[in-house]
Amino acid sequence: MSTVTALLLTLSPVLAQAEAEGQGVGMVAYDLGRAAFRTPAMPEPLELTAVVHYPVRRSARPAPVVLMLHGSWHSCVDEAAWPCTTSAPMPSHRGYDYLGRALADRGVIAISIAANAIEGQWNRPGGNGPAQPMQPYQARADLINKHLAMWQRLAATGDGELAGRFTDPDTGAAREVDFRGRADLTRVGTLGHSRGGKGVMWQAADRERAKIPAGVRIRAVLPVAPVYFPLVEGDVSDGLVTTAPVRVLISSCDGAVGEAGRGYVRDALAAGTRYPAAASTYTGGNHNFFNTRWSPGSGQQHAYDDAPGREENPPLPEGQCREPQSGKVVAQLDEPRQRGRALDEVIKFFTRALT
Known part of the structure; x- marks a missing residue:
């Protein structure tokens, strides 16, 4: 038994009988195309792409x-505009493979979806102007609901x-996996990072419940280093969730969003x-180290350490960062x-909420 598996077995009650029998973890991908899904929230279609970690043993x-x-x-590996005509789409959704493997090892089907088309449209020159009205967080919610409906x-x-x-995520070869009767869509958890954090809060918000596919139940929502800003001043309904547990993960040296995510808990x-x-x-x-593809250790294009302190003159010593909220210098987590x-x-939260 690996050290990670031994640690996970101590965290919470058993989700499925199979894990006690030493089940393996499988991984597949699907890509239905870069223009596979349309939502009124965006002027152009979105991709339907994901990687799936699942318990092999039924x-x-x-x-x-x-x-x-x-x-x-970045939506594309190079700096090209979406839909990435000169390079591959950025595999940001693969940055949570470590979470997917651990969840599958605990008997969960973990699906990490791509949302490059949303940011690719929103961030292009003129993309957020009045000539092209967009609702990127509604689009993220619609994309989540579409994947859940397909599953x-x-x-x-x-x-x-x-x-x-x-398909096989590494080779692209076709893979046959029978998921009939294997996924319980009445026990669904969602996790979103950064703007994806607001996306999962929007999708699960009390006011959005009627848009969730009939029969699907969201039982837990976990925003990781999420953005927080009501799109209508004084109206927090676009991220207000009172029908499921909410857990927000915050970093003290987050150079992108700070500790704004506490607003979801307060609301x-x-x-x-x-x-x-x-x-x-x-x-x-x-902010970035939660996603392996955004972190320097991956060698992925555009990856960097966003912790405040590197840009100071002189810069802070390696291994230290400055908390933007308090101004204190603290030891940085690698x-x-x-x-x-x-x-x-993540394991503790979802296993408790989804059993």
Whole structure:
């Protein structure tokens, strides 16, 4: 048994019988095209692309599902405009493979979806002007609901848009995996990073419940270093979730959004939610290290350490960062330690909420 597996087995109750039998973790991908899905929230279509980690061994009970959504980043490996005519799309959704593997090892089907088309349209010159009105967070919510609807049909009947569309993420070779009866869409958790954090809060918001596919139930929402800003001043309804537990992960040296995500907890508690709503702060954590593809250790284009202090004159010593909120200099978490803490908390939160 690996050290990681041994650690995870101590974190929470068993999700499925299979894990006790030493089940393996499988991984497949699907890509239905860069113009596969249309939503009124965006002028051009979106991609339907994802990587899936799943428990290989079937259990007596269908597995819960966790859907993950990345944030705003470069849409293409080079600097080209979407739909990336001169390079591949940026694999930001693969930056949470470490979470997907750990969740699948605990009996969860973990689906990490791509959202490059949203930011690619929004960030292009003139893309957010009045000539092209866009609702990128509504688009993120619509994209989540579309993936959940496809999985609901696949799990129920084995057919639909995902039937026969799975491939090996590394080779692209076709893979046959029968997910009929294996995914429980009444036990769904969502995780979003950065702008994806606001995306999952928007999708699960009380006011948006009617848009969730019938029969799908969101039971837990976990924004990681999320942006927080009500789009209408004084109206927090676009991110108010009182129908499920909410856990917000915050880094004290986040050079992108700071500690703004506490607003989601404050709003839920003020609205009288009967579910747990809380935040965890990682002293010395930054914004990008939660996603391996955004972190320098990956060697991926555009990756960097966003913790404040590197740009100062003179710069802070290696291993230190400045908290933008307090101004204090603290020891910075490196990539493995920051992701290790996130992994522990993600596993504990979803296993408790989805059992």
